[in-house]
Amino acid sequence: FAELQTDIGEMTNDLCHSGVPFHDYRIFCMKILFPNATDEEKYMMLHHVELPVNASRLNNIHQGLRLLGQLLYNKTFLLLLIQALEADKIRFRLFDRLTFASIISILLQDKLEYFTEILKILLADLIDKQLQQDRNNSKILLRSNESVAEKMLTNWFAFLLYHYIRDHAGSPLYILFQSVKQQIHKGPVDFVTSESRYSLSEDKLIRQHVDYNSLTILVSELDSKPVPVKVLSCDTITQVKEKILDTFYKGIPYSKRPNVDDFELGIVFCIKILFKTLFKKYVR
Structure with a gap:
């Protein structure tokens, strides 16, 4: 125990000099919203890349984006759009639902009150449908993350929790992770099975003497x-x-x-x- 306390003290001193390696807000959101993005897609999201567009079309594109923005802030239109897309189970697949939910979340993050209002309506509808279909499986609701509402809820939490994680919860969690990792690696760790002498899980203990x-x-x-x-x-x-x-x-x-x-x-x-x-x- 004394050795562990010493190691934690050394680790805390190191963090005072170097700091916890937090991602900035953009990278944090990108990893939550688009976890399977390719390197090219990540580069496009993190850098201001101007797409080659003819000057004659540029005004039409800007006008179209402004009109789309107005429609997205129309509660009735946005809810009907999401319901219509989710009704098409064949062409609107899981990947499409999650990507669409993340894009909508980005567009609405500047107006979190409106985002929250839309999310509450979608979650209420999702809960009602689940209870009508199978009350016995209501406990697994929100675990699958397969609907637009579920993914939007994950993104909503990410937007709101970032500053709390960075300013308060992140450092203790990082120290806990590093301390557990350090303690486990003080004994043998099987490179193939990841079983270890000091594992926290009994299922991952090395049974034989090493x-x-x-x-x-x-x-x-x-x-x-x-x-x-x-x-x-x-x-x-x-x-x-x-x-x-x-x-x-x-x-x-x-x-x-x-x-x-x-x-x-x-x-x-x-x-x-x-x-x-x-x-x-x-x-x-």
């Missing part, structure tokens, strides 16, 4: 000063690489870290260390 020793290796990147990294004698090469990355890139978002396959490990034989060892052994 002999291992704790090691501290000195790792240097090019000509930089060596940094101590704690590993286990039973770790795979990939697991050692992951622990090296965790040490070298503290506070750096995982999306900005190099991949474990991007670098190789090598043994550097230090003449100075060898000389000191021999001197201590043979000279009194």
Whole structure:
């Protein structure tokens, strides 16, 4: 327990210097609204990309977008549009429903009161339909995230919770995650099955006895000063690489870290260390 407390204290001190690697609001929303977006689609969403449009059509496009915006803020039109699309179960598939819900959420996020009002009506209709179809399965409502209303609810929570997560809840959750991860990796972890000696789940415990020793290796990147990294004698090469990355890139978002396959490990034989060892052994 004392060792764990020390590790948490060191981790908290590191976070005071580097900070928790939060995504900014745009990237956070993009990952919630469009979790399966391709790299090209992500680039288009995060950068102001002007599409090639003829000047003669530009005014018509702007006028059409203004008229569409007026229609979307017409409650009757928007509700009828969503109901009509969801009624077409064949052509309006799951992917289309989720994408449409996210696009509508983006367009309505500047007017959250109106967004909330629309969402309450859609959820009320969804609950009524579920109760009419099967009252026994009412407990699983909102778990499937298969309707426009369910996806809009997820997006609504994301819009409202971002600042609370960043300012209050995010740091304790991040410290908890890192502490649990650190504690689990103090013992053997099966690289293939992810079973571990210090697993929180009994289903993922390593049943057989594994002999291992704790090691501290000195790792240097090019000509930089060596940094101590704690590993286990039973770790795979990939697991050692992951622990090296965790040490070298503290506070750096995982999306900005190099991949474990991007670098190789090598043994550097230090003449100075060898000389000191021999001197201590043979000279009194």
